[in-house]
Amino acid sequence: MSSSSASGSQDTPDIVVIGGGIVGISCALFLQRDGRRVTVIDPAEPGSRDQTSFGNAGSISSSSVLPTAMPGIYKKLPGMLMDPTGPLAIQWRYLPRLTPFLLSFLRYSSRANAENSGRAIASVIHRVAAAYQILLDETGTRDLVVRNGALKVFKTDESFATSSFERQLLEQNDCRFDVLNEDELRQLEPSLQPIFKHAIFMPDSQTAVNPGAMVRRFAEHFVAKGGKIVRAEARDVRFVDGVPRTVVTTAGEFDAETIVLAAGAWSRDMARKLGASVLLEAERGYHIMLPKPPVMPKRFITFADRKFATLPHEDGLRVTTGVEYAKVDAPPDYRRIRGMLPFAKESFRDLDTTEQSIWLGRRPTLPNSVPVIGRSPRHNNVLLAFGHSHLGLTMGPATGQIIADLAADRDPGLDLTPYRADR
Numbered sequence: 001m002s003s004s005s006a007s008g009s010q011d012t013p014d015i016v017v018i019g020g021g022i023v024g025i026s027c028a029l030f031l032q033r034d035g036r037r038v039t040v041i042d043p044a045e046p047g048s049r050d051q052t053s054f055g056n057a058g059s060i061s062s063s064s065v066l067p068t069a070m071p072g073i074y075k076k077l078p079g080m081l082m083d084p085t086g087p088l089a090i091q092w093r094y095l096p097r098l099t100p101f102l103l104s105f106l107r108y109s110s111r112a113n114a115e116n117s118g119r120a121i122a123s124v125i126h127r128v129a130a131a132y133q134i135l136l137d138e139t140g141t142r143d144l145v146v147r148n149g150a151l152k153v154f155k156t157d158e159s160f161a162t163s164s165f166e167r168q169l170l171e172q173n174d175c176r177f178d179v180l181n182e183d184e185l186r187q188l189e190p191s192l193q194p195i196f197k198h199a200i201f202m203p204d205s206q207t208a209v210n211p212g213a214m215v216r217r218f219a220e221h222f223v224a225k226g227g228k229i230v231r232a233e234a235r236d237v238r239f240v241d242g243v244p245r246t247v248v249t250t251a252g253e254f255d256a257e258t259i260v261l262a263a264g265a266w267s268r269d270m271a272r273k274l275g276a277s278v279l280l281e282a283e284r285g286y287h288i289m290l291p292k293p294p295v296m297p298k299r300f301i302t303f304a305d306r307k308f309a310t311l312p313h314e315d316g317l318r319v320t321t322g323v324e325y326a327k328v329d330a331p332p333d334y335r336r337i338r339g340m341l342p343f344a345k346e347s348f349r350d351l352d353t354t355e356q357s358i359w360l361g362r363r364p365t366l367p368n369s370v371p372v373i374g375r376s377p378r379h380n381n382v383l384l385a386f387g388h389s390h391l392g393l394t395m396g397p398a399t400g401q402i403i404a405d406l407a408a409d410r411d412p413g414l415d416l417t418p419y420r421a422d423r
């Protein structure tokens with residue numbers, strides 16, 4: 001490992017990216033395409049189990065525009081506190097620290113605010129397909145993504161009726177979807193048991209069949225093209241004349257003209273040092289890997305009645321689950337995900353629910369589910385890219401493209417006001 005100097009030699013990075021998950025690596029790739037010398041700092045191997053980008057449900061969504069803070073959510077808060085295994089849960093001992101986040105979350109759950117959040121999410125989502133195409137083509141990773149759309153399935157008329165606000169948001173934001181009846185669903189997705197009365201099909205969504213491998217291959221391409229990845233943790237920043245110029249890490253100090261912060265759920269402390277105070281929390285979520293069922297589903301599926309989702313992963317069926325607010329590094333509570341297995345079993349034909357592996361991840365989340373993408377409010381040479389919540393895998397490449405535009409002083413073609421840290 002070489003510590004860089006401010007001399008501007010060939011080894012000196014123009015840009016240091018803190019964090020090498022899907023967001024950080026996508027930023028690094030788009031910056032590198034612009035001819036920038038980029039160093040990524042991360043204690044974890046890109047694509048490894050330590051990253052949220054490894055264990056998600058693989059949906060590259062064209063349609064997940066519903067923020068978690070949606071109208072009526074306040075009615076669910078007591079239940080969140082009472083049932084640690086429910087689809088939305090809060091660990092009691094974490095409540096005092098979570099209170100400012102929750103108050104802001106409740107404010108954002110008004111209808112008008114939720115519509116604004118949906119609009120901001122959709123504006124990034126509309127850029128996702130084009131940004132992904134560039135990275136998949138250039139890194140030779142097309143084989144890891146299938147374009148079969150995505151499904152949300154409902155067992156009852158009542159549960160389908162609860163999706164009316166979501167469907168309204170999809171319409172308002174020009175996200176294509178079809179409503180399917182029982183027969184249409186059976187024809188489209190024969191892996192499912194015939195217990196679902198309604199479905200929403202989002203034809204433009206894609207599915208990453210091995211998100212960890214995809215991030216790893218993105219990172220390998222970045223290194224093959226001359227990028228550097230340093231296995232270290234960023235701990236601090238040094239300033240020259242009030243401008244952040246050096247990232248202090250566990251493996252030395254790195255000078256840079258520009259610093260990009262993309263450390264996922266761990267971004268809050270570094271963000272504060274870099275001039276941005278944010279209410280960032282970890283919406284923790286779990287997965288279990290099961291053996292491949294005899295009929296593998298063709299796409300990502302969300303099960304509305306029980307709030308779990310499945311990914312047809314290269315290595316088996318991945319079952320993922322809801323939201324747990326707890327300290328980012330608190331021990332896992334696997335009851336939540338194991339409790340979903342009976343529902344997964346009743347949903348798929350001949351599903352073997354023998355647990356192959358189990359995992360906990362942390363979605364980096366702001367109260368309105370809208371990521372921070374843009375300049376630090378205090379420092380022009382600091383670019384922030386975190387807080388992508390349920391949609392980091394989806395939005396990573398589009399975020400990388402915007403960050404590269406900002407680093408090059410190009411117009412990203414998007415009003416970045418909703419994504420400001422000081423929103």
Ligand SMILES: Cc1cc2nc3c(=O)[nH]c(=O)nc-3n(C[C@H](O)[C@H](O)[C@H](O)COP(=O)(O)OP(=O)(O)OC[C@H]3O[C@@H](n4cnc5c(N)ncnc54)[C@H](O)[C@@H]3O)c2cc1C
Binds near residue numbers: 056264321
């Ligand atoms: C169960 C589950 C299912 C999900 N399903 C989907 C889905 O289907 N579609 C979708 O779009 N999204 C999904 N998500 C969300 C998505 O996985 C995340 O939004 C995304 O992975 C966040 O990416 P990231 O790069 O910001 O964070 P991460 O992948 O967590 O990467 C952050 C990196 O920063 C590093 N880091 C932390 N602190 C420091 C430091 N001080 N110095 C240097 N490096 C540091 C970490 O080691 C880590 O490698 C899901 C999440 C979960 C938990």
